[in-house]
Amino acid sequence: MNRKFFINTALGFAAGLGAARLVKSRQDRQRRLSFRNTGPRKVLIIGATSAIAAETARFFAAAGDDLFLVGRNPQKTAAVTNDLQVRGANRVEYRLQDLADTAQHANLLAAAIEWLGGLDIVLIAHGTLGNQKACQAGYDLTEKELTTNFLSVVSLLTPLANHFEQQQRGAIAVISSVAGDRGRQSNYVYGAAKAGVSAFLQGLRNRLAKSGVAVITIKPGFVDTPMTAGIEKGRLFVGPEVVAKGIYQAIETGQDVVYLPWFWGGIMTVIKHIPESIFKRLSL
Amino acid sequence: MKQYQSWGRYFKYTHQVHKIRWPGRAETVLQTTNRLVLPFGMGRSYGDSCLNDGGLLLDTTPMNRFMAFNRKKGLLRCEAGVTLAEILKVIVPHHWFLTVTPGTKFVTVGGAIANDVHGKNHACAGTFGCHVTQFELLRSSGERLLCSPAKNPDWFRATIGGLGLTGLILWAEIKLKPIAGPYIEEDIIKFGNLEEFFDIAAESEANYEYTVAWLDSLSHGQSLGKGLFMRGNPAKPPYTHMPHRPSGLRVTVPLNAPNFALNRLTMRAFNLLYYEKELSKIKRRLVHYEPFFYPLDAVHQWNRIYGPRGFMQYQCVVPYNDGYQAIKTIVHKMATSGLNPFLNVFKTFGDYPSPGLMSFPQKGVTLAIDFPNQGRATLDLQTEIDAIVREAGGVSGYAAKDSRISAADFQHFFPQWAEFSRFVDPKFSSSFWRRVTTR
Numbered sequence: 001m002n003r004k005f006f007i008n009t010a011l012g013f014a015a016g017l018g019a020a021r022l023v024k025s026r027q028d029r030q031r032r033l034s035f036r037n038t039g040p041r042k043v044l045i046i047g048a049t050s051a052i053a054a055e056t057a058r059f060f061a062a063a064g065d066d067l068f069l070v071g072r073n074p075q076k077t078a079a080v081t082n083d084l085q086v087r088g089a090n091r092v093e094y095r096l097q098d099l100a101d102t103a104q105h106a107n108l109l110a111a112a113i114e115w116l117g118g119l120d121i122v123l124i125a126h127g128t129l130g131n132q133k134a135c136q137a138g139y140d141l142t143e144k145e146l147t148t149n150f151l152s153v154v155s156l157l158t159p160l161a162n163h164f165e166q167q168q169r170g171a172i173a174v175i176s177s178v179a180g181d182r183g184r185q186s187n188y189v190y191g192a193a194k195a196g197v198s199a200f201l202q203g204l205r206n207r208l209a210k211s212g213v214a215v216i217t218i219k220p221g222f223v224d225t226p227m228t229a230g231i232e233k234g235r236l237f238v239g240p241e242v243v244a245k246g247i248y249q250a251i252e253t254g255q256d257v258v259y260l261p262w263f264w265g266g267i268m269t270v271i272k273h274i275p276e277s278i279f280k281r282l283s284l
Numbered sequence: 285m286k287q288y289q290s291w292g293r294y295f296k297y298t299h300q301v302h303k304i305r306w307p308g309r310a311e312t313v314l315q316t317t318n319r320l321v322l323p324f325g326m327g328r329s330y331g332d333s334c335l336n337d338g339g340l341l342l343d344t345t346p347m348n349r350f351m352a353f354n355r356k357k358g359l360l361r362c363e364a365g366v367t368l369a370e371i372l373k374v375i376v377p378h379h380w381f382l383t384v385t386p387g388t389k390f391v392t393v394g395g396a397i398a399n400d401v402h403g404k405n406h407a408c409a410g411t412f413g414c415h416v417t418q419f420e421l422l423r424s425s426g427e428r429l430l431c432s433p434a435k436n437p438d439w440f441r442a443t444i445g446g447l448g449l450t451g452l453i454l455w456a457e458i459k460l461k462p463i464a465g466p467y468i469e470e471d472i473i474k475f476g477n478l479e480e481f482f483d484i485a486a487e488s489e490a491n492y493e494y495t496v497a498w499l500d501s502l503s504h505g506q507s508l509g510k511g512l513f514m515r516g517n518p519a520k521p522p523y524t525h526m527p528h529r530p531s532g533l534r535v536t537v538p539l540n541a542p543n544f545a546l547n548r549l550t551m552r553a554f555n556l557l558y559y560e561k562e563l564s565k566i567k568r569r570l571v572h573y574e575p576f577f578y579p580l581d582a583v584h585q586w587n588r589i590y591g592p593r594g595f596m597q598y599q600c601v602v603p604y605n606d607g608y609q610a611i612k613t614i615v616h617k618m619a620t621s622g623l624n625p626f627l628n629v630f631k632t633f634g635d636y637p638s639p640g641l642m643s644f645p646q647k648g649v650t651l652a653i654d655f656p657n658q659g660r661a662t663l664d665l666q667t668e669i670d671a672i673v674r675e676a677g678g679v680s681g682y683a684a685k686d687s688r689i690s691a692a693d694f695q696h697f698f699p700q701w702a703e704f705s706r707f708v709d710p711k712f713s714s715s716f717w718r719r720v721t722t723r
């Protein structure tokens with residue numbers, strides 16, 4: 001069994017799904033989210049210097065929204081802030097925070113909500129693709145990876161969920177990954193963290209459905225960003241602006257789970273269906 | 285995924301590529317690589333000035349953030365990978381425009397500076413570099429130089445038109461031009477031969493900011509040099525109507541159109557169509573700036589119609605003083621060559637001096653010709669034209685376009701190349717630079 005075979009089969013399958021999706025997305029667009037009132041939307045972006053997040057933020061900027069950004073590197077965060085300001089955001093502010101420091105999260109969110117004067121949309125995007133081999137060598141790095149990619153997200157979502165539940169509207173979007181759909185030897189620490197994020201969001205969506213809050217799980221495939229700088233780029237790679245457009249549309253239409261680009265839905269359906277007895281022998 | 289080819293698709297080179305989203309990444313790459321490096325923007329240069337065979341390319345397009353826009357003064361600061369297309373989206377609604385723009389908006393600010401590009405208004409606005417107020421240059425040593433006419437002026441001069449060789453431009457600030465709205469008052473005038481063209485050009489000089497002419501390259505004899513002259517000024521309100529902006533991207537030429545796609549017949553049909561489309565002798569109309577400045581941008585990847593063998597663009601400028609004899613000889617040579625010159629564009633360059641040391645424009649008439657690649661004959665014809673240009677005291681070998689000029693000719697046309705080479709970063713090089721500096 002080789003990898004190419006799976007990818008080809010999956011792509012064929014995905015084409016079929018794609019057609020079905022097109023019909024669905026048109027329906028979705030017709031019932032645009034009702035939380036959009038007339039003024040600028042209040043948008044919080046966490047991990048704002050991520051290539052994917054910064055590209056997504058441009059759509060909100062072009063729409064004239066209010067943006068509060070969280071990043072950890074002063075130069076990068078300021079650069080993204082200025083970019084969004086010039087591109088038409090109504091107001092932009094940022095705050096620096098290492099998100100692994102979960103003790104600071106409550107303060108951080110309070111500051112954001114105060115500056116924005118409320119909260120309509122939050123996008124959580126930070127993450128690290130840690131070195132799997134190094135994680136295997138010792139728990140210290142593994143713990144760090146799980147903190148950044150899973151625990152810090154949970155720490156942010158816990159108070160955020162309560163806030164949104166109370167106000168009975170809004171959208172919570174989080175970037176998970178296709179890597180969370182099935183563990184593979186090449187990146188299962190990262191995959192486990194993302195699987196945790198996806199499962200957490202699933203439950204949260206179930207809880208917040210009755211409050212009219214959209215919980216959106218974003219599962220990108222391969223994206224050409226600094227995170228993947230060291231990886232050789234195959235044909236399935238897309239630029240962050242492609243994924244960003246998908247994220248923005250998913251938020252605007254209040255989707256549940258989106259694979260980006262869409263064909264990853266097909267690929268992952270196939271991959272998830274490979275029997276474990278075979279899967280465990282593949283070099284993936 | 286993005287292809288690292290130049291616009292003519294004539295050179296088939298291989299590169300290692302690093303995408304630069306943050307300056308820190310460029311610093312690391314420059315520090316650690318032992319290959320020769322070259323910045324790469326949108327690859328809209330036709331020849332090999334954006335290529336670096338066997339070396340490393342720094343793809344600057346992810347470095348595309350705006351930094352500041354002073355809407356009162358019309359000053360825009362942005363990272364070097366921002367494209368003119370993105371700039372227009374941001375500035376036009378605030379009644380500002382690019383003071384100088386080339387014939388495509390899909391170029392980066394870094395690329396526009398490195399080739400010191402020109403537009404249809406050279407006589408009244410000079411080159412792109414004339415409106416750059418400052419920029420920051422990263423050298424492979426890790427040194428960062430803030431350059432302006434006042435600070436590091438020698439580096440400022442060397443980097444404008446510096447072919448990407450003096451270092452990596454991280455960001456730049458440019459001076460914009462105020463506009464009343466997005467429309468242009470355009471005249472389209474038919475001319476039947478070169479004499480008429482020169483007359484219209486002379487007559488239009490004083491009263492029209494923008495001028496350009498398109499030449500039917502296939503007719504000869506009586507109608508040698510027939511074509512369309514287009515001139516325009518920014519339109520002032522109130523507008524008679526609001527011409528709509530052509531919607532986004534409409535057509536894409538499929539990958540690797542076959543070599544025969546652009547045979548003589550289709551070209552003749554195209555040229556005729558273009559010419560006959562405007563029936564009256566003079567047609568005046570109000571147009572959106574998009575079709576006026578960027579007619580070719582409507583067809584995405586139009587360079588593919590030349591097939592996998594690619595094409596070359598030849599551009600030269602010839603001074604006025606010889607009664608245009610040189611231009612006539614060139615046009616005649618080209619029309620009778622059987623080498624299917626396709627898109628041919630005339631513009632005029634004025635006296636406006638550029639700060640750029642290696643800048644191409646000088647006062648005169650400039651002619652740009654696209655040739656499908658037909659091997660030896662295509663190369664030879666361009667070499668013959670070089671000789672005519674040389675004789676007439678003109679300049680050929682514009683790096684944004686050239687694919688084939690000899691080192692000797694280049695060094696004749698750009699005698700300042702030796703002075704310039706002192707500014708070339710030891711870790712930077714391009715296929716073009718190696719070609720024109722080795723004998």
Ligand SMILES: Cc1cc2nc3c(=O)[nH]c(=O)nc-3n(C[C@H](O)[C@H](O)[C@H](O)COP(=O)(O)OP(=O)(O)OC[C@H]3O[C@@H](n4cnc5c(N)ncnc54)[C@H](O)[C@@H]3O)c2cc1C
Pocket residue numbers: 291322323324325326327328329330333334344364365385386387388390391392393394395396398399400401402403447448449451452453454580684685714
């Ligand atoms: C349809 C069309 C019409 C055109 N019309 C005109 C015209 O009217 N007038 C005109 O003058 N030109 C014209 N051109 C040519 C084009 O404007 C130039 O080739 C321009 O330099 C291309 O910019 P780019 O971003 O694609 O750069 P590239 O072609 O990728 O690179 C060009 C040069 O810029 C350097 N460079 C890029 N970024 C940086 C950076 N950050 N720091 C330092 N160096 C850098 C590269 O190393 C290279 O030397 C046209 C091209 C096309 C395809």
Ligand SMILES: NC(=O)c1ccc[n+]([C@@H]2O[C@H](COP(=O)([O-])OP(=O)(O)OC[C@H]3O[C@@H](n4cnc5c(N)ncnc54)[C@H](OP(=O)(O)O)[C@@H]3O)[C@@H](O)[C@H]2O)c1
Pocket residue numbers: 047048049050051052053071072073076097098099100125126127128129148175176177178219220221222223224225226227228240
């Ligand atoms: N690229 C892909 O192929 C891909 C595929 C699927 C999912 N994803 C997910 O997409 C999201 C965005 O990644 P990207 O591709 O855009 O990569 P990226 O540009 O490298 O962005 C990652 C971001 O996370 C930030 N970050 C990491 N640890 C942090 C911490 N402890 N505190 C604060 N910020 C921290 C980084 O900040 P600094 O800039 O300061 O380092 C950076 O802005 C991630 O969640 C990633 O897992 C990516």
